[in-house]
Amino acid sequence: MTVSPWLRVIGIGEDGLDGLSPRCKQYVEEADVLVGGARHLAFISSSTAEKLVWGTPFSDSLDAIAGHRDKRVVVLASGDPMDYGVGVTLAQRFSAEEMAIFPAAGAFSLACARLGWSRAEVETMTLHGRPLSLLNVHLHPGARLLIFAEDGTTPDAVAAALRDKGYGPSRLTILARLGGPHEERRDGTAEGWDNAPCHDLNTIAVECRIEKGTPVLPRVPGLPDEAFLNDGQLTKQTVRSATLAALAPLPGALLWDVGAGSGAIAIEWLRAEPTSRAVAVERDPARAGRVAANAEALGVPHIEVITGEAPQALAGLAPPDAIFVGGGVSGNGLLETCWGVLKPGGRLVANTVTEKGQERLAAFFRTEGGRLTRIALSHAESGPGNTSLGWYDKHPVIQLVVEKAS
Numbered sequence: 001m002t003v004s005p006w007l008r009v010i011g012i013g014e015d016g017l018d019g020l021s022p023r024c025k026q027y028v029e030e031a032d033v034l035v036g037g038a039r040h041l042a043f044i045s046s047s048t049a050e051k052l053v054w055g056t057p058f059s060d061s062l063d064a065i066a067g068h069r070d071k072r073v074v075v076l077a078s079g080d081p082m083d084y085g086v087g088v089t090l091a092q093r094f095s096a097e098e099m100a101i102f103p104a105a106g107a108f109s110l111a112c113a114r115l116g117w118s119r120a121e122v123e124t125m126t127l128h129g130r131p132l133s134l135l136n137v138h139l140h141p142g143a144r145l146l147i148f149a150e151d152g153t154t155p156d157a158v159a160a161a162l163r164d165k166g167y168g169p170s171r172l173t174i175l176a177r178l179g180g181p182h183e184e185r186r187d188g189t190a191e192g193w194d195n196a197p198c199h200d201l202n203t204i205a206v207e208c209r210i211e212k213g214t215p216v217l218p219r220v221p222g223l224p225d226e227a228f229l230n231d232g233q234l235t236k237q238t239v240r241s242a243t244l245a246a247l248a249p250l251p252g253a254l255l256w257d258v259g260a261g262s263g264a265i266a267i268e269w270l271r272a273e274p275t276s277r278a279v280a281v282e283r284d285p286a287r288a289g290r291v292a293a294n295a296e297a298l299g300v301p302h303i304e305v306i307t308g309e310a311p312q313a314l315a316g317l318a319p320p321d322a323i324f325v326g327g328g329v330s331g332n333g334l335l336e337t338c339w340g341v342l343k344p345g346g347r348l349v350a351n352t353v354t355e356k357g358q359e360r361l362a363a364f365f366r367t368e369g370g371r372l373t374r375i376a377l378s379h380a381e382s383g384p385g386n387t388s389l390g391w392y393d394k395h396p397v398i399q400l401v402v403e404k405a406s
Helices: 022-030 038-044 058-066 086-093 107-115 132-138 154-164 237-247 264-272 285-297 334-341 355-368
Strands: 007-012 033-036 050-053 073-078 099-102 123-126 144-148 171-176 184-189 202-207 254-258 277-282 304-307 322-325 347-352 371-375 378-382 389-393 397-403
Touching: 007 022, 007 086, 022 073, 022 099, 033 038, 033 058, 038 050, 038 073, 050 058, 058 086, 073 086, 086 099, 107 144, 107 171, 107 202, 123 132, 132 144, 132 154, 132 285, 154 171, 154 202, 237 264, 237 322, 237 347, 237 371, 237 397, 254 264, 254 334, 264 277, 264 285, 264 322, 277 285, 285 304, 322 334, 334 347, 334 355, 347 355, 355 371, 355 397
Parallel strands: 007 073, 007 099, 033 050, 033 073, 123 144, 254 277, 254 322, 277 304, 322 347
Antiparallel strands: 144 202, 171 184, 171 202, 347 397, 371 397, 378 389
């Protein structure tokens, strides 16, 4: 059975109705109900259709739209409704058969056109209703970023964040009211930004340039140990790289980092795959606080931090796609609890350096199989006068990797 769309989502730019196709204009003229922000609805003030302005909470507006299924409903949205826009939220509530979406040129496409940038080669993000620290994960020399602003103060905040992270020389271009008769542009650098007022409707373009001496933090797992606040409870860089490789971050996948310590494993999991999710479970409140601080500094503030003792603290959490146990592997039933809730096809990775922990992992390996590895590392130190070189062994790490049958 074919369902005829009753809900039409029409992208509209700063040029208003003049920028719509004849077909979209007709849909607007024939609508029984028009939905949008006050700015969008002002474009069609002469319409006799019922008008709904987005309300708070947003779910109330979605309920109101659903109540008009027997009418012709048009939602007006900025630019491309599916590019960080309201179309994404509507698609989560209504089926694709119920909706017809008509995008206009969005702010990112228009910004690329103004700057001569390839849309495929820029990184995009929104700070509308989201923390500024999300910017941090995108910073690396040569990166080109396009950012939806929260309001007119966002450019100042972005410039300050760039300076704070050692990216003061970065070029900033503020493009406001793109596509309309009152389009505005401002250019400058983060270190020389003048904090002049800016229109609320703006897009920020950044060409990242780094100050000499600023460390570069790649997204490939294996950040320097110094990148994390810690009290010594930290999976060290080389072992952390091997651990993340074993966990294999995938789009949308959920990780439990049990005994998180500094949160390094969960944080690098999130940095490696932007759509992934992570829960860090740590019994020590001070360490749990450092997990949150590290996540903020490294651009993944959306990490979920649980302060509590595992396995009790795991109760009620969403089933994970991967689990890392970095502490307490010899604890009471922890591995069994984790294995029991792990999704089919998921991976359990556990590390230990203690003799008791090794015995526990060996027993689990004999029962469930997988791969048991001994990671032994040595580091070099120069002798007096740099005339000799000595190698010093570190405590070996025993790592268990088990994949659950699908």
